[in-house]
Amino acid sequence: MSSNLLAGLNPEQLAAVTLPAVPALILAGAGSGKTRVLTTRIAWLMSTGQVNAHGILAVTFTNKAAKEMLTRVGAQIPVNARSLWIGTFHGLCNRLLRLHWRDAGLPEAFQILDAGDQLSAIKRLLKALNIDDEKYPPRELMHFINANKEEGRRPGEVEAWDDYTRQMKQLYEEYERQCRREGVVDFAELLLRSYELLRDNHALRQHYNARFRYILVDEFQDTNRLQYKWLKLLAGKGDALGNLLARVGGVGRVSNPTGPAGASPAGGAPHRARGPAGAGVAVGDDDQSIYAFRGANVGNMADFQNDFRVETVIRLEQNYRSHGNILDAANALISHNRGRLGKNLWTEESAGDPIRVFEAASDFEEAQFVVDEVKQLHRDGTPLADMAVLYRSNAQSRVLEHALFQSGLPYRVYGGLRFFERQEVKHALAYLRLIHNPDDDNALLRVINFPARGIGNRTLEILGETARGVGCSIWQAACSGGAGRSAAAVGKFVTLIETLRSQAEGLSLPEQVSLVTEQSGLIETYRSDKEGQDRLENLAQLVAAAARFVQENEDSVTGFLTQASLEAGEHEAAPGQDALQLMTVHAAKGLEFHAVFLTGVEEGLFPHDNSISDPDAVEEERRLAYVAITRARRRLYISLAQSRMLHGQTRFSVASRFLSEIPQDLLKWLNRGYAPAAMPSRPAEKQAPEHGLRIGASVEHPKFGVGVVVDYDGAGKNANVQVNFGSAGLKWLALEYARLTLLS
DNA sequence: TAACAGAGAAAAAAA
DNA sequence: TTCTCTGTTA
Numbered sequence: 001m002s003s004n005l006l007a008g009l010n011p012e013q014l015a016a017v018t019l020p021a022v023p024a025l026i027l028a029g030a031g032s033g034k035t036r037v038l039t040t041r042i043a044w045l046m047s048t049g050q051v052n053a054h055g056i057l058a059v060t061f062t063n064k065a066a067k068e069m070l071t072r073v074g075a076q077i078p079v080n081a082r083s084l085w086i087g088t089f090h091g092l093c094n095r096l097l098r099l100h101w102r103d104a105g106l107p108e109a110f111q112i113l114d115a116g117d118q119l120s121a122i123k124r125l126l127k128a129l130n131i132d133d134e135k136y137p138p139r140e141l142m143h144f145i146n147a148n149k150e151e152g153r154r155p156g157e158v159e160a161w162d163d164y165t166r167q168m169k170q171l172y173e174e175y176e177r178q179c180r181r182e183g184v185v186d187f188a189e190l191l192l193r194s195y196e197l198l199r200d201n202h203a204l205r206q207h208y209n210a211r212f213r214y215i216l217v218d219e220f221q222d223t224n225r226l227q228y229k230w231l232k233l234l235a236g237k238g239d240a241l242g243n244l245l246a247r248v249g250g251v252g253r254v255s256n257p258t259g260p261a262g263a264s265p266a267g268g269a270p271h272r273a274r275g276p277a278g279a280g281v282a283v284g285d286d287d288q289s290i291y292a293f294r295g296a297n298v299g300n301m302a303d304f305q306n307d308f309r310v311e312t313v314i315r316l317e318q319n320y321r322s323h324g325n326i327l328d329a330a331n332a333l334i335s336h337n338r339g340r341l342g343k344n345l346w347t348e349e350s351a352g353d354p355i356r357v358f359e360a361a362s363d364f365e366e367a368q369f370v371v372d373e374v375k376q377l378h379r380d381g382t383p384l385a386d387m388a389v390l391y392r393s394n395a396q397s398r399v400l401e402h403a404l405f406q407s408g409l410p411y412r413v414y415g416g417l418r419f420f421e422r423q424e425v426k427h428a429l430a431y432l433r434l435i436h437n438p439d440d441d442n443a444l445l446r447v448i449n450f451p452a453r454g455i456g457n458r459t460l461e462i463l464g465e466t467a468r469g470v471g472c473s474i475w476q477a478a479c480s481g482g483a484g485r486s487a488a489a490v491g492k493f494v495t496l497i498e499t500l501r502s503q504a505e506g507l508s509l510p511e512q513v514s515l516v517t518e519q520s521g522l523i524e525t526y527r528s529d530k531e532g533q534d535r536l537e538n539l540a541q542l543v544a545a546a547a548r549f550v551q552e553n554e555d556s557v558t559g560f561l562t563q564a565s566l567e568a569g570e571h572e573a574a575p576g577q578d579a580l581q582l583m584t585v586h587a588a589k590g591l592e593f594h595a596v597f598l599t600g601v602e603e604g605l606f607p608h609d610n611s612i613s614d615p616d617a618v619e620e621e622r623r624l625a626y627v628a629i630t631r632a633r634r635r636l637y638i639s640l641a642q643s644r645m646l647h648g649q650t651r652f653s654v655a656s657r658f659l660s661e662i663p664q665d666l667l668k669w670l671n672r673g674y675a676p677a678a679m680p681s682r683p684a685e686k687q688a689p690e691h692g693l694r695i696g697a698s699v700e701h702p703k704f705g706v707g708v709v710v711d712y713d714g715a716g717k718n719a720n721v722q723v724n725f726g727s728a729g730l731k732w733l734a735l736e737y738a739r740l741t742l743l744s
Numbered sequence: 745t746a747a748c749a750g751a752g753a754a755a756a757a758a759a
Numbered sequence: 760t761t762c763t764c765t766g767t768t769a
């Protein structure tokens with residue numbers, strides 16, 4: 001059987017798939033068949049009888065990647081999806097904590113706070129404590145808390161040398177208390193809590209060490225410190241052994257034991273000579289590390305090599321995606337970074353097309369260029385969905401969207417709110433939470449006055465104070481009356497929730513969701529809102545999602561709520577229409593397209609202003625550019641604009657340094673030299689003309705026909721306008737003489 | 745309570 | 760420029 005599995009692998013892939021049970025690092029370049037290697041290895045391990053599904057743990061970062069891995073393994077070998085632990089860090093931690101909630105000190109049905117929930121919980125905390133949120137902004141506190149958790153630090157371990165940090169530390173502690181009281185867990189807490197569970201519970205740790213004989217980690221360059229520590233524990237290499245940590249003498253930091261790490265006999269559990277501790281495989285690409293800003297630590301790759309004394313490093317450098325010129329450009333660009341682990345992509349494919357470069361006079365013109373090229377490629381047979389327009393920052397999408405909209409090309413923008421983050425969905429889920437746990441203050445505050453029922457800030461303040469005074473939940477405070485003038489309204493809300501609860505009794509999950517959306521008044525509110533159509537649609541979708549959940553999993557409210565927090569759903573529920581893809585470079589990681597347009601390749605934008613003064617940050621930008629380039633299979637366009645509207649101002653920029661780091665013989669400048677001169681000069685700088693012929697206005701000329709105003713200068717008698725008459729050409733006309741009629 | 749105006753910020757983002 | 764948040768006002 002295994003020969004089938006291994007067919008078609010190149011020598012490096014084969015080596016990676018059939019690695020013995022030793023720790024190994026696989027440096028997998030873009031498009032080198034990384035996922036295939038991972039899934040084939042899992043299938044190979046099982047089909048050769050080295051391990052059963054039970055003994056494998058595979059970790060990814062996104063639900064999408066986890067799902068894909070599971071599907072592909074399933075296609076190669078029959079597996080029981082339940083016994084195979086493939087998932088995201090958070091998904092797997094959740095699984096662990098649900099199994100061992102008691103040992104982890106959590107309530108059985110603990111709730112998960114997503115980022116938005118966490119922020120509102122923090123705001124509520126600050127209010128309750130009467131903290132000036134100007135001095136201690138909620139977002140900053142949230143960042144402080146998460147950053148510390150991601151370093152594995154509880155409040156007690158935070159070093160505070162100044163008043164500000166001392167206060168933040170204090171608030172971190174209060175926040176934890178609040179979470180404990182409410183039985184909720186934020187994203188970082190999932191990780192930290194399950195890390196601590198394994199660290200402090202020897203029996204449990206040994207159980208999992210023995211169980212997970214093979215651990216595979218995807219996108220290893222994106223792991224943060226805590227995730228790495230967690231992996232180490234699971235692999236049985238723990239800094240878990242408190243003695244080991246102490247002996248190495250670090251200050252509580254997980255530095256690398258320089259000696260023979262796991263082999264320490266000094267107290268604690270003796271390690272097996274082979275086996276569990278040895279089987280970790282990390283797959284990553286340091287050149288594609290683009291998430292340092294959210295705590296990813298590329299250094300984990302080097303630490304892994306040291307801590308696990310990795311002797312096997314496999315490089316997957318053959319690229320199955322792009323043509324040669326594209327890879328050469330990527331290789332050349334990334335070679336400007338220092339301290340790489342080193343890797344050079346190559347392909348058996350031909351060099352292919354040169355990289356097309358377009359320098360536009362303005363962002364407007366750049367967008368137009370993209371539109372024209374996309375149209376051309378589409379006419380030549382490339383599906384729109386196989387083309388992507390990439391940009392560094394979301395703000396750039398506006399002008400692109402505008403041009404696309406004008407041209408009538410269907411497009412799809414990634415980013416923005418996702419399904420379970422939409423307010424109507426969150427409202428509905430809050431009602432669902434409340435009928436199962438009315439003490440959930442977060443949920444209660446979200447909907448106590450939505451739909452509006454006459455409970456304002458003042459009332460909430462009174463309720464909050466009462467609750468705090470008594471030490472009970474807001475719900476209990478609401479039940480005990482004493483809500484001042486709005487007592488009646490509060491009473492009605494209490495009755496509503498209680499009615500909902502009794503009605504929900506015995507209903508299935510989808511029925512409960514449906515009940516809640518209707519009886520709470522949500523549906524009615526959105527129906528009377530002229531812009532509520534989409535929201536109604538989403539509420540219906542929510543019921544459908546609940547039905548699907550019950551079918552695929554179990555009839556469990558907690559399970560559904562967990563999934564809602566852990567899998568926020570798709571960005572766009574767009575139909576399967578063939579549409580051009582618009583997204584940030586970050587969002588494009590892991591994807592590939594026939595043609596890629598990398599836009600805004602200008603100093604100040606890419607690399608971004610905020611990075612330019614920091615060499616490390618510039619390197620991350622360069623990696624980002626590398627990711628962007630390697631998305632393209634056949635065609636790569638790089639465009640830039642000499643001027644662009646940014647924050648309401650026109651700014652002028654020059655080509656990005658990244659462009660000059662690509663060998664010029666790989667580039668084909670589509671318009672260098674003549675372009676800037678032939679283009680209309682910076683319309684944005686001009687004041688509106690008194691003659692009313694603004695740029696973009698349509699005009700008619702008796703001889704030239706219909707055209708569009710692209711520029712103007714002068715005033716009064718000397719006023720001139722430049723009009724693009726299409727086939728009749730671009731003309732400068734003196735307003736005093738030309739008989740122009742304004743059409744729009 | 746709800747509507748409105750003025751201020752302030754605008755890099756990237758998974759779970 | 761435009762979106763979001765906050766504080767004020769009807």
